[in-house]
Amino acid sequence: MFAYYLQLGLRSLRKNPMLTALMVMAIGFGVAASMTTYSVYRATSRDPIPQKSHVLYNTQVDAFGPENIENGEPPPSLSYIDATAIYRAHKAARQSIIYPVNVSVIPDDPSRLPMREGAYANGADMFDMFDVPFIQGRGWTRDDDEKHASVVVISRELNDKVFNGGQSVGKQINLDGRLFQIVGVIDNWAPQPVFFDVPNTGGFDDGAAVFMPFTRAIDLQLPTNGNNNCVKEPEQGWDGYLHSECIWLSLWSEMSSQSEVDAYRNYLNGYAAEQQRAGRWNWAPNVKVRNVVDWLDVQKVVPKESSISLIVSLGFLAICLVNTVGLLLAKFMRRAPEIGVRRALGASRATIYAQFLIEAGSVGVAGGLLGLILTGLGTLGTKLVFPERIAHLATLDPTLIALTLLTAIGASVIAAFYPTWRAAQVQPAWQLKSN
Amino acid sequence: MNLQIKPILSALRRHKAGTILIALQIALTLAIVCNALFIVHQRVDRVNRTTGMDESNVIAVLNRYVGKPDSFIPLTQTDVAALRNIPGVESAYSTNAYPLRQGGWSTGMQIDPNKTKDSVPSALYFVDEQALKTLGVKLIAGRNFNPSEVVTVGPQSTPAPPQVIITKAIADKLFPGVSALGKTIYYAKGKPSTVIGIVEKLTVPWVEWDHMDNVTLMPVRFDSGYQQFLIRTKPGQQDAVFKAIPGALFKVSRMRVLPEKYGLRTFETVRAKAYEADRGMAILMSIVCAVLLAITAAGIVGLSSFWVGQRRKQIGVRRALGARRSDILSYFMTENFLIALGGAVVGTALALGLSQWMLTHFEMPRVSVTYVGVGVVLLLALGQAAVFAPALRASKVSPVEATRSV
Numbered sequence: 001m002f003a004y005y006l007q008l009g010l011r012s013l014r015k016n017p018m019l020t021a022l023m024v025m026a027i028g029f030g031v032a033a034s035m036t037t038y039s040v041y042r043a044t045s046r047d048p049i050p051q052k053s054h055v056l057y058n059t060q061v062d063a064f065g066p067e068n069i070e071n072g073e074p075p076p077s078l079s080y081i082d083a084t085a086i087y088r089a090h091k092a093a094r095q096s097i098i099y100p101v102n103v104s105v106i107p108d109d110p111s112r113l114p115m116r117e118g119a120y121a122n123g124a125d126m127f128d129m130f131d132v133p134f135i136q137g138r139g140w141t142r143d144d145d146e147k148h149a150s151v152v153v154i155s156r157e158l159n160d161k162v163f164n165g166g167q168s169v170g171k172q173i174n175l176d177g178r179l180f181q182i183v184g185v186i187d188n189w190a191p192q193p194v195f196f197d198v199p200n201t202g203g204f205d206d207g208a209a210v211f212m213p214f215t216r217a218i219d220l221q222l223p224t225n226g227n228n229n230c231v232k233e234p235e236q237g238w239d240g241y242l243h244s245e246c247i248w249l250s251l252w253s254e255m256s257s258q259s260e261v262d263a264y265r266n267y268l269n270g271y272a273a274e275q276q277r278a279g280r281w282n283w284a285p286n287v288k289v290r291n292v293v294d295w296l297d298v299q300k301v302v303p304k305e306s307s308i309s310l311i312v313s314l315g316f317l318a319i320c321l322v323n324t325v326g327l328l329l330a331k332f333m334r335r336a337p338e339i340g341v342r343r344a345l346g347a348s349r350a351t352i353y354a355q356f357l358i359e360a361g362s363v364g365v366a367g368g369l370l371g372l373i374l375t376g377l378g379t380l381g382t383k384l385v386f387p388e389r390i391a392h393l394a395t396l397d398p399t400l401i402a403l404t405l406l407t408a409i410g411a412s413v414i415a416a417f418y419p420t421w422r423a424a425q426v427q428p429a430w431q432l433k434s435n
Numbered sequence: 436m437n438l439q440i441k442p443i444l445s446a447l448r449r450h451k452a453g454t455i456l457i458a459l460q461i462a463l464t465l466a467i468v469c470n471a472l473f474i475v476h477q478r479v480d481r482v483n484r485t486t487g488m489d490e491s492n493v494i495a496v497l498n499r500y501v502g503k504p505d506s507f508i509p510l511t512q513t514d515v516a517a518l519r520n521i522p523g524v525e526s527a528y529s530t531n532a533y534p535l536r537q538g539g540w541s542t543g544m545q546i547d548p549n550k551t552k553d554s555v556p557s558a559l560y561f562v563d564e565q566a567l568k569t570l571g572v573k574l575i576a577g578r579n580f581n582p583s584e585v586v587t588v589g590p591q592s593t594p595a596p597p598q599v600i601i602t603k604a605i606a607d608k609l610f611p612g613v614s615a616l617g618k619t620i621y622y623a624k625g626k627p628s629t630v631i632g633i634v635e636k637l638t639v640p641w642v643e644w645d646h647m648d649n650v651t652l653m654p655v656r657f658d659s660g661y662q663q664f665l666i667r668t669k670p671g672q673q674d675a676v677f678k679a680i681p682g683a684l685f686k687v688s689r690m691r692v693l694p695e696k697y698g699l700r701t702f703e704t705v706r707a708k709a710y711e712a713d714r715g716m717a718i719l720m721s722i723v724c725a726v727l728l729a730i731t732a733a734g735i736v737g738l739s740s741f742w743v744g745q746r747r748k749q750i751g752v753r754r755a756l757g758a759r760r761s762d763i764l765s766y767f768m769t770e771n772f773l774i775a776l777g778g779a780v781v782g783t784a785l786a787l788g789l790s791q792w793m794l795t796h797f798e799m800p801r802v803s804v805t806y807v808g809v810g811v812v813l814l815l816a817l818g819q820a821a822v823f824a825p826a827l828r829a830s831k832v833s834p835v836e837a838t839r840s841v
Contacts, residue, residue: 022733029726102661104501104692113685114501116692177502223590233593233623304797305716308474312723315467315789319460319727323734326456330741385715422452 001351002358009359016331020363023327023412027367028374030320031408034313035371036378039400040386041310043393044203044302048191052131052254053292056195057261059086059251061272062286064231074286075229076199076299077247080218082271087123091267092253092260096123097214099249100200102225105162105210106174117158118225119210120197121217127153127184129254130196137169137184140213144183148215152180158209159185178220180212192393193301195292196252200226203301204389224248253289265289303390317407321415324363328419332356336426343428356420357413364412368405375404439762443770453738457771458778461814464731465782466789469810471720471727473790473802478717482710484647486534487602487636489571492525492673493702495533496664496680501690507660508587510688517683518664519565523672526565529662532640533560533570535702535709536663539640542593544622544651546609555608556646557601558639559594559622561655567600569667570637575603577616577632580654587656594655595626604648606633622651642709673701728817735821739771743829750829751836760830767826768819775818779811786810 013020047053061082062074069075078086083097101121104114126132127139136159140151152173159168172179190207197205221238226248234244255261265287272285290298332339339352375396382391447454498514500507511529518527532539543554560566564580580598588594599620606615619627637650668676680699684691693699700708707714743750750763790802 019737022737026730026734029730033723033726102499104499106501106690113689114692116499116694236592303712304799305712308793308797308799309716309719311793312467312471312720315463316723316727319463319467320730322456322460322463323730326453326460326734327737329452329456330738334741334744385719387711387715418452 001354005355005358006362008355009362012331012335012359013363019327019331023324023363024366024370026320026323026327027364027408027412028370030317031367031371031404031411032374032378034310034317035375035400035404035407036382036394037306037309037313038403039375039379039394039396040382040390041302041306042400043395044193044306044390046192047293048193048195048296049130049292052129053195055254055256056129056292057092057253057255057264057289058196058292058295059253059268060288060290061086061268062283063245063247063281065281065283066286068231072286073298074288075247077227077229078249078251079245079247080242080249081245083249083251086251086268086271089267089271091264092255094125094129094254095251096126096129097249097251098122098126098196099214099217100197100208100225101212101217101222103175103210103212103222105158106177107162108174115161117209118206119212120208121212121214121222123214125254126196126211126252127186129252130191132189133187134184135187136167137182139211140183145213145215148219149213150178150180150216151183151213153184153186153211154182155186155207155209156188175210175212186211193296195296196250197226198296198299198301199250200224203296203299204387204393206389218242261289303386305386306390309385317411321411324412324415325418328360328363328416329422332419332423335423339423339426340428340430343426349424352424352426353420356423357416360412360416360420361409364409365405367412368408371408372401372404375400439766439769440773443766443773447770447774450742453742454774457735457738457774458781460731460734461775461778461818462782462785464727465779465807465810465814466785468724468727468813469782469786469806470789470793470802471724472810473806474799475717475720475724476806477800478713478720481642481713482717484638485636486638487570487572487634487648488534488702490702490706492668492670493569493571494666494668494673494677494680495536495700495702495705496666496684497694497697497700498662498664498684499692499694500660500662500688501692503660507658507662508656511656511662513687514662514684515664517687518666518680521676521679521683523669523676523679525667525669526569527664527666528563528565528569529561529656529664530566531561531657531659531663532558533663533665534638534640535642535705536640537642537709541639541644542622544605544609544620546618546620548621548625548627555605555649557605557622557649557651558641558644560637560650560652561588561594561657562652563654563656566652566665567634569665571667572637573635574600574632575635576614577630579632580652585654585656587658589658593623593626594653594657595621595623595628596653596655597628598631598654599628600632600634600652601630602634602637602648602650604636604646605651606630608649620651628653642713677701728813731814732817732821735771735818736825739767739822739825740828743767743825743832746829747832747836748839750832751834751839754832754834755837763830763832764826767822767829771818771822771826772815775815779814782814783807783811 060074063079063082064075087095087097099121101119103119104116106114124140124142124145139153144151168182171182173182193203194201194205228246228248230246232245234241234246268287269285272287275281379394379396382394515529540559541556544557545554563585564582567579584598586596610618615630618630622628638647786807793799794801
């Protein structure tokens with residue numbers, strides 16, 4: 001029966017090629033617009049580290065005071081004083097201070113030009129905390145942190161450039177004229193959104209090529225490559241800067257149970273209260289301990305453009321559906337006499353439903369295929385609309401392909417319900433009489 | 436002219452579904468199109484903003500020195516001299532930031548040395564005597580810096596040179612009604628700076644800031660391994676200079692990095708990059724509007740054609756009873772107008788609702804009433820245009836139809 005109805009449906013669709021083309025195009029465009037913008041939205045709103053996002057927490061402590069912050073939200077970064085004091089208290093199983101720096105790699109071959117690379121200064125724990133994938137060696141140890149060791153972890157890409165992809169653990173690399181020993185090479189690793197450095201990247205960035213111990217970076221007086229905000233003018237010199245109220249560091253902690261998180265929060269409140277008592281701050285403790293998902297949400301990592309275009313596209317799809325309902329209604333009702341004859345010859349309402357839903361479904365399949373092609377073009381064209389670092393995240397993967405087809409067929413079948421119901425209501429006697 | 440509104444309304448009552456569908460489609464289209472066009476308008480406005488610069492024939496270089504000498508100043512000075520010596524270069528200087536760079540410094544400034552409140556924010560550009568010429572900004576009062584006025588500022592210090600040049604926007608804000616020339620501004624506590632010149636307009640490095648025109652030019656050599664060079668070339672020489680820059684710089688010293696992506700850019704590229712998201716949004720929303728209007732028009736044509744086909748007999752009867760072709764035409768045109776009007780009323784409410792929602796969720800400005808008005812007129816016109824062909828076909832129905840198959 002299905003094959004027969006399909007055949008009937010296709011024949012009917014061929015009878016009004018213009019109307020059919022219009023419906024297919026409406027569904028195709030509507031689905032493609034919403035799927036293309038959805039692919040961008042999905043990329044920008046995804047969980048960058050799903051296996052651990054619920055155990056990794058960012059720390060915020062208000063070092064600026066209620067007058068200098070908005071809506072009571074503590075600043076997104078920490079000062080050196082606070083970050084190191086909280087880190088030293090060791091209230092979480094694993095912790096790492098992180099900040100972006102910039103280094104230049106100087107090749108041994110004097111004929112080659114130096115390369116500027118994005119880098120992070122971080123603690124030894126970070127590699128395990130963030131499940132950073134190593135292809136050679138491993139991260140440095142907490143002991144290296146303590147000893148302010150000149151060790152680095154480099155990316156596969158940098159290893160390819162400097163060591164032609166060979167074994168490089170144990171070798172030395174020249175960064176801005178200083179030698180560092182390579183202890184590990186990581187696979188290209190750039191979680192998007194870059195949850196651990198939202199204040200400086202806005203959430204989207206190419207991965208870093210070099211990681212070095214935080215303690216060593218501070219010794220070398222490497223300034224942050226990101227934002228630095230000072231509520232008070234710092235004293236002169238690097239030491240004055242470290243002891244200032246300027247904020248530029250992130251502190252991440254791994255905690256596996258709620259009780260640990262509560263204890264950590266209590267500790268932070270105690271710490272802030274102590275600063276208040278000591279006269280450093282004249283405001284009540286204001287601390288936040290947020291996991292990856294909440295942190296990305298509060299920091300509004302999803303670009304406004306991405307949400308707005310998704311909403312507009314969904315509106316677009318809704319209009320295309322209303323349009324399709326209208327056209328299907330016109331198409332089905334024009335066949336009222338035919339329905340009358342079929343009903344008079346014994347077809348039940350259920351069969352009328354089946355026949356017309358199948359016909360609508362085939363429009364959906366055609367619309368879905370058109371939509372798929374357009375979505376493919378759309379994801380290629382996202383570069384025209386979104387900044388490149390976001391656009392390249394939008395890809396046409398199997399999930400999106402399946403979703404596109406399902407949306408198209410689902411949408412056209414939903415659109416077909418009312419017209420089909422009307423078709424099934426046709427009174428055979430009335431139709432037969434007027435013919 | 437008799438508009439036949441009453442019979443149309445009673446006819447529509449018998450075609451509730453079709454009527455509602457067309458009205459709903461017009462309402463939704465209106466809501467989306469108003470807001471989308473408003474977004475396009477806002478973004479285009481932003482993209483078309485001027486910087487106060489003469490942007491043609493300007494090249495921006497991002498340079499990072501490798502290593503850590505005691506001072507970067509001699510290196511920077513040699514580089515600037517080398518750039519000025521490239522044939523075809525009109526002028527050049529080193530700086531921390533320039534308009535549309537999307538990254539720079541800002542600080543609070545005040546005219547009362549003792550008060551820390553009421554400070555006015557300003558972006559800071561570190562420049563020398565060739566900056567005004569290179570930027571191509573217009574000095575409307577006072578004078579340019581002398582080479583001897585340029586002071587050296589170290590990495591972790593707050594710059595507050597004795598002389599500054601400010602934009603007219605700052606002058607008007609800090610010294611309303613009087614000339615700002617010769618007045619004192621404090622950029623850091625206890626360090627007065629005298630205003631020696633005022634430029635007509637120059638914008639901050641960012642495309643989004645609350646004080647777009649608050650810029651202070653400071654005669655400062657900034658001791659940093661991270662330098663931007665801004666270069667003005669003679670007309671027609673931009674390409675040649677662009678190609679010559681890396682060679683000239685690497686000849687001075689190889690211990691530097693000119694990053695692949697942002698190392699060398701013409702100012703057109705700087706501008707395009709800065710407004711990338713705005714331009715993209717404007718393009719996307721324009722496409723959405725165009726396709727949406729086309730689909731709505733096609734939908735109206737489709738449904739109207741169906742109605743005409745359904746009512747051929749009635750049309751024939753009316754024609755046989757003496758209705759002229761123009762009467763039939765105007766009947767369908769009026770019918771569509773009434774439906775579209777109903778849709779427009781609902782759509783206006785939806786458009787304002789959507790705008791309000793975007794206002795609360797995305798801090799977007801409220802859609803202006805003009806846009807809703809334009810949208811209503813646009814959709815009514817679209818409806819009339821779309822229904823015209825089916826209506827014309829209806830008017831051509833022959834009175835003979837009335838006699839068929841009754």
